[in-house]
Amino acid sequence: MLTAENLVLGYGAQPVVHGVDLSLGSGGAGLIGESGSGKTTLARALLGLIKPRSGRVLYGSREVIAMGRAERAAFRGAVQPVFQDGSEALNPRMRVGASITEALRTHRRHEPGVAELLRAVGLDPALADRRPHQLSGGQRQRVVIARALAVQPKTLILDEPTSALDVTVQAKVLDLLERLTAERDLNYLLITHNLAVVSRLCSTSHVLFAGRVVESGPTRALLTRPAHPYTAMLRDAVPRIGGPPPGTADRTEAAPAGTGCPFRLRCPLADDRCAAQRPEPRVLGDRTVACHRAEEALTAR
Amino acid sequence: MTLISVRDLRVRIGERVIADVPELDVARGECVAVVGESGSGKSTTLLSILGLVEGAQISGSIEAFGVDVRTASRSRLREIRGAKIALVMQSPQAALNPTLRLGTLLRRALKRHGVAGAEAERRTAQAVADVMLEPAILRRYPHEVSGGQAQRFALALALALGAEVILADEPTSALDVTVQAEVVAVLRRLRAERGLAVLLVSHDLALVSIVADRVLVMREGRVVESGPAAEVFARPRDPYTRELIAAVPVLPEADRVHD
Numbered sequence: 247m248l249t250a251e252n253l254v255l256g257y258g259a260q261p262v263v264h265g266v267d268l269s270l271g272s273g274g275a276g277l278i279g280e281s282g283s284g285k286t287t288l289a290r291a292l293l294g295l296i297k298p299r300s301g302r303v304l305y306g307s308r309e310v311i312a313m314g315r316a317e318r319a320a321f322r323g324a325v326q327p328v329f330q331d332g333s334e335a336l337n338p339r340m341r342v343g344a345s346i347t348e349a350l351r352t353h354r355r356h357e358p359g360v361a362e363l364l365r366a367v368g369l370d371p372a373l374a375d376r377r378p379h380q381l382s383g384g385q386r387q388r389v390v391i392a393r394a395l396a397v398q399p400k401t402l403i404l405d406e407p408t409s410a411l412d413v414t415v416q417a418k419v420l421d422l423l424e425r426l427t428a429e430r431d432l433n434y435l436l437i438t439h440n441l442a443v444v445s446r447l448c449s450t451s452h453v454l455f456a457g458r459v460v461e462s463g464p465t466r467a468l469l470t471r472p473a474h475p476y477t478a479m480l481r482d483a484v485p486r487i488g489g490p491p492p493g494t495a496d497r498t499e500a501a502p503a504g505t506g507c508p509f510r511l512r513c514p515l516a517d518d519r520c521a522a523q524r525p526e527p528r529v530l531g532d533r534t535v536a537c538h539r540a541e542e543a544l545t546a547r
Numbered sequence: 548m549t550l551i552s553v554r555d556l557r558v559r560i561g562e563r564v565i566a567d568v569p570e571l572d573v574a575r576g577e578c579v580a581v582v583g584e585s586g587s588g589k590s591t592t593l594l595s596i597l598g599l600v601e602g603a604q605i606s607g608s609i610e611a612f613g614v615d616v617r618t619a620s621r622s623r624l625r626e627i628r629g630a631k632i633a634l635v636m637q638s639p640q641a642a643l644n645p646t647l648r649l650g651t652l653l654r655r656a657l658k659r660h661g662v663a664g665a666e667a668e669r670r671t672a673q674a675v676a677d678v679m680l681e682p683a684i685l686r687r688y689p690h691e692v693s694g695g696q697a698q699r700f701a702l703a704l705a706l707a708l709g710a711e712v713i714l715a716d717e718p719t720s721a722l723d724v725t726v727q728a729e730v731v732a733v734l735r736r737l738r739a740e741r742g743l744a745v746l747l748v749s750h751d752l753a754l755v756s757i758v759a760d761r762v763l764v765m766r767e768g769r770v771v772e773s774g775p776a777a778e779v780f781a782r783p784r785d786p787y788t789r790e791l792i793a794a795v796p797v798l799p800e801a802d803r804v805h806d
Binding site: 281382383412413414415417420439440441442443445446466469479480481483484485486487488489490491498499 | 756758
């Protein structure tokens with residue numbers, strides 16, 4: 247179980263993640279956010295790659311940042327990342343079979359073999375002799391997934407794993423992830439800006455805006471009856487085959503407000519209360535939402 | 548009025564056919580989309596309209612504004628390229644000189660095309676307003692603007708230079724969905740109000756279905772299906788088109804709950 251408690255993260259003067267609570271229990275959770283929302287920073291912190299300013303990342307009952315060397319090595323094996331671009335994650339000079347063997351050796355494992363891992367992700371074991379540039383984007387991403395699986399992790403942190411792929415290739419990689427996570431009983435956090443991808447793979451989702459989770463709950467409920475105006479805006483901006491042209495999502499370049507609700511400068515429902523007071527997350531039926539006007543947003547739809 | 552007309556275009560490298568397009572027309576105010584996956588030849592098709600495909604054997608005819616792009620003189624090409632036809636790519640920020648403010652970039656581009664002084668100021672103000680940017684953006688450097696702003700600035704630059712056709716290669720693929728919606732809305736307005744024509748190359752079928760009037764589906768260099776977008780998406784005839792449409796991940800439909 248991987249848990250974030252009131253996590254505050256940042257690089258410069260201003261934090262980019264302001265007090266996020268998140269727990270990865272069983273199955274998959276989605277983390278939806280746009281550029282600059284802090285989603286990748288959050289992913290890095292969950293992998294123990296960034297020291298939190300405050301708050302904690304816990305693996306089981308242990309705080310990741312306080313782990314000793316041996317414990318940390320075990321954690322690194324148990325929680326594996328899969329990032330967007332397979333060509334950056336693989337050593338360009340190594341044959342992909344050797345990249346997988348290296349991962350096995352680092353974690354002192356002999357099983358499963360490279361061929362078995364490549365077969366598990368739907369690749370011909372003969373591809374082990376190729377270098378990354380000799381593979382297609384979809385094949386490379388499958389190799390990255392095979393390497394992540396080599397060390398038999400418990401949890402995957404998937405950061406935009408299919409964003410660089412063609413749509414038919416994306417569909418196949420999503421099928422693969424769906425199958426593998428079910429077969430191997432893996433927990434995963436799927437980080438993406440693509441709501442449709444989340445709705446396919448994740449039963450629960452969290453929507454991140456400007457470093458805060460503004461809505462959490464069952465993915466289907468979030469996307470069919472959003473309680474936060476930002477969730478609604480994201481959903482309505484997704485083009486659909488046979489659907490209407492998306493409305494103009496106004497003022498996307500408005501910076502998050504420093505006082506009151508961070509979303510209020512883009513929000514169609516914002517009023518005086520939103521300017522005066524930042525909404526705290528609260529439970530509303532099947533979800534948690536940080537919006538003063540969530541009840542109205544829910545009934546308006 | 549047809550602005551671009553391609554007939555029997557064939558781009559080959561050795562024996563390999565990179566793009567084979569029997570017919571492609573773009574009329575004023577129209578949006579025509581070429582869809583396909585990596586390696587389908589969609590970008591090659593777009594670049595050949597600008598005469599930018601080199602090291603390949605090209606046959607067929609490519610007419611833009613009544614000029615045969617393949618045989619035109621350099622000076623005739625210059626009147627069309629970068630003026631009447633503008634290319635907008637996935638990441639315009641990379642194409643903008645990082646040491647110049649956006650206003651300076653625009654002024655210099657206009658000057659190269661012989662526009663200066665009050666006329667340059669007028670065109671700049673109009674173009675920036677047309678893409679719904681604030682004039683203050685002109686004082687910024689390329690790295691100080693967001694991806695969506697940079698993409699709209701690229702459109703403003705094209706408009707100021709008098710573009711009538713935009714060739715757009717995956718113009719919103721690097722953008723967030725809300726920002727993409729904004730760029731799409733700007734393009735829609737420019738088509739309606741100024742008769743701007745758009746030739747869009749994209750792998751995003753859902754996007755294409757909501758913006759394009761006509762669509763060509765390409766696979767491994769060949770056009771497998773073409774027609775009015777509404778028809779192609781409602782009743783795809785080619786199995787590959789059907790496969791592409793089926794692969795688009797979909798959002799759950801809203802439950803019709805009244806409570």
